[in-house]
Amino acid sequence: MAESHLNIATQRIKKDRLxxxxxxxxxxxxxxxxxxxxxxxxxxxxGLHFNRTVLxxxxxxxxxxxxxxxxxxTAELNRKxxxxxxxHLLGTNILGEDVFYDALKGVRTAxxxxxxPLVIAAFFAIVLGLLAGYYGGWVDDLIQYVYQxxxxxxxxxxxxxxxxxxxxxxxxxxxxxGVTSWVGLCRLIRGETLKVRNMEYVEAxxxxxxxxxxxxxxxxxxxxMYLVVIEMTLDFSGLVMSEAVLTYIGVGVEPGTGSWGRMxxxxxxxxxxxxxxxxxxxxxxxxxxxxxxxxxADSLRDALDPRLRKG
Amino acid sequence: xVYYIIRRILLAVPTVLGVCIVTFLLFNVFASPEAVARRxxxxxxxxxxxxxxxxxHGMDKPxxxxxxAGKDGRLHPFDSRFWNQMKELLLFQFPESDxxxxxxxxxxxxxxxxxxxxxxxxxxxxxxxTLPLALFVAYYRGTYLDKMALFICVIxxxxxxxxxxxxGQYLLAVVFKYFPIYGYEFGLGxxxxxxxxxxxxxxxxxxxxLRFYRxxxxxxxxxxxxxxxxxxxxxxxxxxxKHVLKNAMIPILxxxxxxxxxxxxxxxxxxxxxxxxxxxxxxxxxxxxxxYPVIRTLTYVxxxxxxxxxxxxxxxxxxxxxxxxxE
Numbered sequence: 286m287a288e289s290h291l292n293i294a295t296q297r298i299k300k301d302r303l304x305x306x307x308x309x310x311x312x313x314x315x316x317x318x319x320x321x322x323x324x325x326x327x328x329x330x331x332g333l334h335f336n337r338t339v340l341x342x343x344x345x346x347x348x349x350x351x352x353x354x355x356x357x358x359t360a361e362l363n364r365k366x367x368x369x370x371x372x373h374l375l376g377t378n379i380l381g382e383d384v385f386y387d388a389l390k391g392v393r394t395a396x397x398x399x400x401x402p403l404v405i406a407a408f409f410a411i412v413l414g415l416l417a418g419y420y421g422g423w424v425d426d427l428i429q430y431v432y433q434x435x436x437x438x439x440x441x442x443x444x445x446x447x448x449x450x451x452x453x454x455x456x457x458x459x460x461x462x463g464v465t466s467w468v469g470l471c472r473l474i475r476g477e478t479l480k481v482r483n484m485e486y487v488e489a490x491x492x493x494x495x496x497x498x499x500x501x502x503x504x505x506x507x508x509x510m511y512l513v514v515i516e517m518t519l520d521f522s523g524l525v526m527s528e529a530v531l532t533y534i535g536v537g538v539e540p541g542t543g544s545w546g547r548m549x550x551x552x553x554x555x556x557x558x559x560x561x562x563x564x565x566x567x568x569x570x571x572x573x574x575x576x577x578x579x580x581x582a583d584s585l586r587d588a589l590d591p592r593l594r595k596g
Numbered sequence: 597x598v599y600y601i602i603r604r605i606l607l608a609v610p611t612v613l614g615v616c617i618v619t620f621l622l623f624n625v626f627a628s629p630e631a632v633a634r635r636x637x638x639x640x641x642x643x644x645x646x647x648x649x650x651x652x653h654g655m656d657k658p659x660x661x662x663x664x665a666g667k668d669g670r671l672h673p674f675d676s677r678f679w680n681q682m683k684e685l686l687l688f689q690f691p692e693s694d695x696x697x698x699x700x701x702x703x704x705x706x707x708x709x710x711x712x713x714x715x716x717x718x719x720x721x722x723x724x725x726t727l728p729l730a731l732f733v734a735y736y737r738g739t740y741l742d743k744m745a746l747f748i749c750v751i752x753x754x755x756x757x758x759x760x761x762x763x764g765q766y767l768l769a770v771v772f773k774y775f776p777i778y779g780y781e782f783g784l785g786x787x788x789x790x791x792x793x794x795x796x797x798x799x800x801x802x803x804x805x806l807r808f809y810r811x812x813x814x815x816x817x818x819x820x821x822x823x824x825x826x827x828x829x830x831x832x833x834x835x836x837x838k839h840v841l842k843n844a845m846i847p848i849l850x851x852x853x854x855x856x857x858x859x860x861x862x863x864x865x866x867x868x869x870x871x872x873x874x875x876x877x878x879x880x881x882x883x884x885x886x887x888y889p890v891i892r893t894l895t896y897v898x899x900x901x902x903x904x905x906x907x908x909x910x911x912x913x914x915x916x917x918x919x920x921x922x923e
Contacts (some may be wrong), residue, residue: 303747434614437903441864442879442895446619449883449891450627526756533758534864549758556766557666568759576754583750 297373297588304584310577314392314570321393344389346371349381355562375563378551388566390543395574397455398462399521399530405463405515406520410470415501415509417471418478428475432468440465444527448536455538458531462524470516477509511589522575527572545571597914608903615899616685617797620678620848623892624659632888654680685896691889697883700893703878710780711874713790715863718797722805725798727848730809737814745806752803760800761869768792778871793866812847816840845916849909 298304317364321340326333347370355359355376375384417428430523435443447461481487482505489502531537532546540547548567555563598787633649634641641649654677658664662675684691690701733745769777816822817840825835864876871877875894882890913920 433611437611437615438899439902444897445883446622446891446895450622529756529758552762571756572754579750579754
């Protein structure tokens with residue numbers, strides 16, 4: 286039954302050409318992110334190192350003296366011309382680093398920011414939403430009170446407050462984003478659980494003597510999982526964009542982590558001097574990933590959500 | 597009605613208390629007084645300086661209950677960080693900023709004006725622009741035009757707000773010089789400085805807004821009263837503008853309140869870019885200088901506004917929909 290449901294959804298998405306294109310683009314980005322995770326060990330005087338990834342091995346370019354425009358052979362620093370060590374597809378930044386490589390390094394960060402907070406949020410939302418919907422009574426009241434309070438604090442302020450208190454870092458950012466984004470999903474799961482818990486198949490399982498835990502996780506959870514899948518794909522784009530914004534205002538990832546937000550931030554000083562490639566490199570990749578996810582997520586929602594399904 | 601409003605306000609009290617507790621825990625449990633003092637005092641403060649700062653800010657007091665006898669030999673169980681901060685927030689006796697050394701309440705009064713000159717016009721203008729566009733797209737639902745419009749919406753939604761601001765400012769202010777690049781003027785002269793931020797705020801929200809309103813309209817178009825109106829021979833335009841628009845007001849009002857936090861984010865970046873001395877600017881400076889009292893107070897004040905906004909939304913339902921009776 287579950288397979289055929291999934292099959293129907295896949296068939297529906299396959300008919301949507303934009304969604305298929307989106308899915309292909311997502312896969313390409315995911316490939317870059319995966320290449321940036323697999324280490325290529327190397328040995329030097331200090332011993333064996335694992336901090337170089339396949340992506341570094343493929344795409345890393347020699348560091349130049351300073352800025353250089355895309356696809357040129359020579360550049361200037363303090364009115365003195367210097368020859369570049371290699372060709373740079375998107376030029377180099379102020380430190381002479383290859384902009385295209387920097388932009389590719391942002392892909393892994395984007396996937397981490399787009400996925401880890403959602404896993405954290407989904408955990409809270411599933412556990413609390415199921416408990417509130419299934420048991421009702423004071424458990425429901427308490428959980429509803431907690432998310433009522435959290436949702437009354439504007440998300441951006443709660444995020445900023447959490448991030449100023451914690452140390453800067455990618456994982457801290459993930460935790461903060463996770464803690465601030467479970468409320469919407471929890472509300473949905475609670476509502477769905479309320480509906481599902483009195484359905485006949487759950488009653489039947491209960492009559493057969495199934496424990497509460499079994500009812501919750503084997504009978505009810507699979508039937509609310511579609512909400513989790515829909516919410517996670519819809520939220521991915523927002524999270525990736527929020528990384529850029531949060532890094533931009535100074536509460537995002539620390540320097541040294543690939544970040545499109547920091548590349549866009551440097552555009553402030555660069556754009557008036559005609560240096561557009563840093564901004565373009567980060568913005569284009571960010572735009573493509575978010576667009577691909579938006580197109581795919583819309584189609585997935587239409588395919589999975591029984592409320593939207595016609596006939 | 598009055599009874600309902602009073603009950604609704606009373607129901608909000610525990611939520612407000614909850615917000616106070618969350619902000620207290622965040623700034624007192626997760627950050628030690630030592631760390632806060634060191635961040636505030638800058639490079640390499642001495643032990644004495646740190647101790648003095650902590651005492652001056654009352655951070656040496658116990659967290660929840662003061663069980664030691666005070667200087668006068670009597671017990672003051674509520675002379676603790678938690679109760680003092682709760683009292684401050686609930687009585688609107690706002691603390692002093694660590695960095696600007698001004699009362700946060702005064703700072704808010706000073707900064708709220710410039711912020712409102714951007715967010716309020718931007719908010720109204722975006723509704724004025726988006727609603728007719730959504731009706732137009734809903735009118736051509738299912739056609740090629742509708743599909744194109746939806747696709748453009750997704751594209752507009754996929755551009756991060758930073759790009760709208762950076763590219764907009766660069767093209768319209770730096771290259772074509774239609775607008776001033778940076779700055780602000782109090783009073784009537786403000787209009788030329790806030791024009792571009794308002795346009796960019798509207799543009800960045802257009803895609804998402806249009807798509808949402810279209811969905812709302814289409815949900816209404818499928819209902820029975822529309823079929824009845826059609827059967828009676830009401831023109832398509834008449835149906836959309838008279839019937840559908842009125843009935844779509846409830847979801848539209850709901851998102852209006854939900855979008856208030858986004859007004860803050862939007863204005864945060866816009867103010868930063870265009871040098872507008874508003875709340876966003878205040879918040880940003882506080883982030884950069886680890887000015888905890890300001891961030892704490894702003895979190896609380898915005899939450900209050902949000903709660904008040906949601907009460908107002910519930911009340912406004914009765915104004916647009918006679919079927920809603922609040923008791």
